[in-house]
Amino acid sequence: MTDKAFPSWPDIAPDLIHVAAGRAPADTVIRQGKWVNVHTREVLDNHDIAIKSGRIAYVGPDASYCTGPDTQVIEAQGRYMIPGLCDAHMHIESGMLTPAEFARAVIPHGTTSMFTDPHEIANVLGLEGVRLMHDEALLQPVNIFTQMPSCAPSAPGLETTGFEITAEDVAEAMHWPGIVGLGEMMNFPGVANADPKMLAEIAATQRAGKTVGGHYASPDLGRDFAAYVAGGPADDHEGTCEADAIARMRQGMRAMVRLGSAWYDVEAQITAITEKGLDPRNFILCTDDCHSGTLVHDGHMNRVVRHAIACGCDPLIALQMATINTATHFGLERDIGSITPGRRADVILTSDLTDLPIELVVARG
Ligand SMILES: [Zn+2]
CATH class of the missing domain: 2.30.40.10 (Urease, subunit C, domain 1)
Incomplete structure (x- = not known):
C-alpha cells in the first residue's frame, strides 16, 4: 500500500x-x-x-x-x-465525527493507526461517500487505513439505503492508495451459501493481496462457521465468549476483540490467552464503535489496553494486541506497530505500563 x-x-x-x-x-x-x-x-x-x-x-x-x-x-x-496504538476495526461515523475530528479526539489518547470501515456513509452516499472518507483519512497526521465496505445495505431487502455497494465497486476501490482490505463481511449466511456477489467481493480483495475482514455474528460454531471460514474472512470481532475466540484462532483467523461504547467482549474472551495459554499473537484488540462521549470521558485504544491488563493480561502482551499483532494482520508489520528501524515514528511516552497514562504522543515523527 x-x-x-x-x-x-x-x-x-x-x-x-x-x-x-x-x-x-x-x-x-x-x-x-x-x-x-x-x-x-x-x-x-x-x-x-x-x-x-x-x-x-x-x-x-x-x-x-x-x-x-x-x-x-x-x-x-x-x-x-x-509504539502508537492501533484500532484494528472501527467506524468513524459511530463517533458522530469526521475523520479529521476523530483523529483530533484520539491522538491525545495515543491512537496513531486506525483501520476504519466507512460503511455508514456507504449506505448514504455509496462509493463516492467511501472515497470522501478515504481521502480525508489520508490527509490526517496519523495513519487511517480504510477497509472497503462489503455490505451496504447490511440486510438487502430490509433496508432502504440511499446507495448499494457492488462487487465492481469493491474491485475498483482495491486500487485506491488508502484501502487496506475489505470491511467486515456481515453477510455470513451469504458466504456460507457461496453467494456469488459476496464471493466476488472477497475474491477481488484476496487477489489484491489485502485482508478480508470478518463478521460472523452467530453462536453456531458448526457447519455454518466452517463454511464461513472456508470463504476467506481473515478475522472476526463478533465473538462473545472464550470458545468463540479459540474457535477463530484455531481456524487460522485472528480473534478481534472489542471494547467499544456498547461492546464489552474482552473480559469473556481474553481468558483464551490468560488461562488457556493460547498464542497471544493471534488476538487483536479493537473498539468497533465509540461514541464521541466515550472518546472524551474514557479514552480510545488506551482504554481497551488498560481494560485487557485489568482482566489479567500481561501488559506487554496487551500492548502487542494493540500494536504489532494488528500490523501483522494487515500486512503492515514493516510500516507500523513497533519501534524499530524503517517504521513510521509513532511513539508514546508513559510512566506506567499498567495505568498507561499517555504523557506524550509522537505521530509520524
Ligand atoms: Zn464494525
Missing part, C-alpha cells in the same frame, strides 16, 4: 541509513527511555530513538552520534517508550 501523503521506507531509506551510520543528523532524538520492544516482548532500559523524515532510523543505547545542532531532543526521563 502506498500512502502518497507520507514517504515510504524505500523513498527515504538513504536518509535513514545515513542517520543510523552517523553520517547525518536525525530530525528528532528521544533520549533515555525504556524501549518496549513488541517483537521480543522485552523492556530495555536506557535506550534512545533517532527519527528522520517521520520514520525511525535507529534505536539503541546511545543516539548522541545522530544528534546535530538542529536535532530536536525529547528527554524521556526513564519513561516507557511504547
Whole structure:
C-alpha cells in the first residue's frame, strides 16, 4: 500500500541509513527511555530513538552520534517508550465525527493507526461517500487505513439505503492508495451459501493481496462457521465468549476483540490467552464503535489496553494486541506497530505500563 501523503521506507531509506551510520543528523532524538520492544516482548532500559523524515532510523543505547545542532531532543526521563496504538476495526461515523475530528479526539489518547470501515456513509452516499472518507483519512497526521465496505445495505431487502455497494465497486476501490482490505463481511449466511456477489467481493480483495475482514455474528460454531471460514474472512470481532475466540484462532483467523461504547467482549474472551495459554499473537484488540462521549470521558485504544491488563493480561502482551499483532494482520508489520528501524515514528511516552497514562504522543515523527 502506498500512502502518497507520507514517504515510504524505500523513498527515504538513504536518509535513514545515513542517520543510523552517523553520517547525518536525525530530525528528532528521544533520549533515555525504556524501549518496549513488541517483537521480543522485552523492556530495555536506557535506550534512545533517532527519527528522520517521520520514520525511525535507529534505536539503541546511545543516539548522541545522530544528534546535530538542529536535532530536536525529547528527554524521556526513564519513561516507557511504547509504539502508537492501533484500532484494528472501527467506524468513524459511530463517533458522530469526521475523520479529521476523530483523529483530533484520539491522538491525545495515543491512537496513531486506525483501520476504519466507512460503511455508514456507504449506505448514504455509496462509493463516492467511501472515497470522501478515504481521502480525508489520508490527509490526517496519523495513519487511517480504510477497509472497503462489503455490505451496504447490511440486510438487502430490509433496508432502504440511499446507495448499494457492488462487487465492481469493491474491485475498483482495491486500487485506491488508502484501502487496506475489505470491511467486515456481515453477510455470513451469504458466504456460507457461496453467494456469488459476496464471493466476488472477497475474491477481488484476496487477489489484491489485502485482508478480508470478518463478521460472523452467530453462536453456531458448526457447519455454518466452517463454511464461513472456508470463504476467506481473515478475522472476526463478533465473538462473545472464550470458545468463540479459540474457535477463530484455531481456524487460522485472528480473534478481534472489542471494547467499544456498547461492546464489552474482552473480559469473556481474553481468558483464551490468560488461562488457556493460547498464542497471544493471534488476538487483536479493537473498539468497533465509540461514541464521541466515550472518546472524551474514557479514552480510545488506551482504554481497551488498560481494560485487557485489568482482566489479567500481561501488559506487554496487551500492548502487542494493540500494536504489532494488528500490523501483522494487515500486512503492515514493516510500516507500523513497533519501534524499530524503517517504521513510521509513532511513539508514546508513559510512566506506567499498567495505568498507561499517555504523557506524550509522537505521530509520524
Ligand atoms: Zn464494525
